[in-house]
Amino acid sequence: MELVIVILSGIGGAALMNLFLRLINDYLRHGVRVPLILGQVVHHYFNGSPLYHLRHKNKYGHAIHLLVGVLFACCYTLLWSQGIGGPTGLDIIFFGLVNGVVGMLGWFLFLKSTYEPEQVEKKVFFPILIVAHIVFALGVTGIYFGLWHLLGLVMIN
Numbered sequence: 001m002e003l004v005i006v007i008l009s010g011i012g013g014a015a016l017m018n019l020f021l022r023l024i025n026d027y028l029r030h031g032v033r034v035p036l037i038l039g040q041v042v043h044h045y046f047n048g049s050p051l052y053h054l055r056h057k058n059k060y061g062h063a064i065h066l067l068v069g070v071l072f073a074c075c076y077t078l079l080w081s082q083g084i085g086g087p088t089g090l091d092i093i094f095f096g097l098v099n100g101v102v103g104m105l106g107w108f109l110f111l112k113s114t115y116e117p118e119q120v121e122k123k124v125f126f127p128i129l130i131v132a133h134i135v136f137a138l139g140v141t142g143i144y145f146g147l148w149h150l151l152g153l154v155m156i157n
Contacts (some may be wrong), residue, residue, distance in 0.1 A: 001151070006073050009144040014069025016139035017132050018062075024128055032128045035061040041114060072099055073140045080144075087145040095141070096134030104129050 021032050039061025046052035052060075076085070076095060085091040104126045111120065 002077070005144060005147045005151075006077050007070050008147065009076075009140045010070030010073030011066050012143040013073060013136045013139035014066050017069070017136040018065070020132055020135040021128070024132075028124060028128075032125050032132065034129075034132075035065045037061070037120060038064045041110075045114075069136065069140075072136070073144070076137075076140055077144070087141050092137045092141050093134055096137030097130065099137055100130030100133030103133055 018035065021034060025033060036058060039057040039059075042052070042060045042064070043054065043057045047054070079085050079095075085095055107129065108126070
């Protein structure tokens with residue numbers, strides 16, 4: 001059951017983050033379209049490969065982003081199981097900021113060492129990425145502890 005809850009939390013957190021980024025993108029010319037940028041990178045490297053199909057480029061980007069969300073949710077769960085952090089506002093902000101800095105450094109290294117799509121405006125991309133990870137942490141934490149609470153209520157009845 002733990003694994004299912006972690007997977008749902010990671011997917012839910014990434015989906016909430018995508019919603020936040022979509023709202024931001026409505027107001028900025030050079031927005032932060034993480035799944036679409038991942039799709040462009042996949043296209044750059046795998047175009048012509050027998051397993052790659054252009055019509056699914058954005059789906060590949062979304063799938064990668066959701067998988068990374070599940071990976072981060074596993075990290076959160078590991079920390080929570082060690083008594084580090086929990087479902088408090090301060091912990092959510094802290095986890096999100098740390099997660100955002102890790103994500104920013106990962107993207108920085110990834111974009112430096114691989115293909116960098118032209119619509120990535122780093123002065124906008126990186127600060128918004130950090131804030132978006134606070135939204136991600138809120139989603140993961142809320143879903144994870146909410147599902148455990150709901151499961152506990154179901155088990156009682």
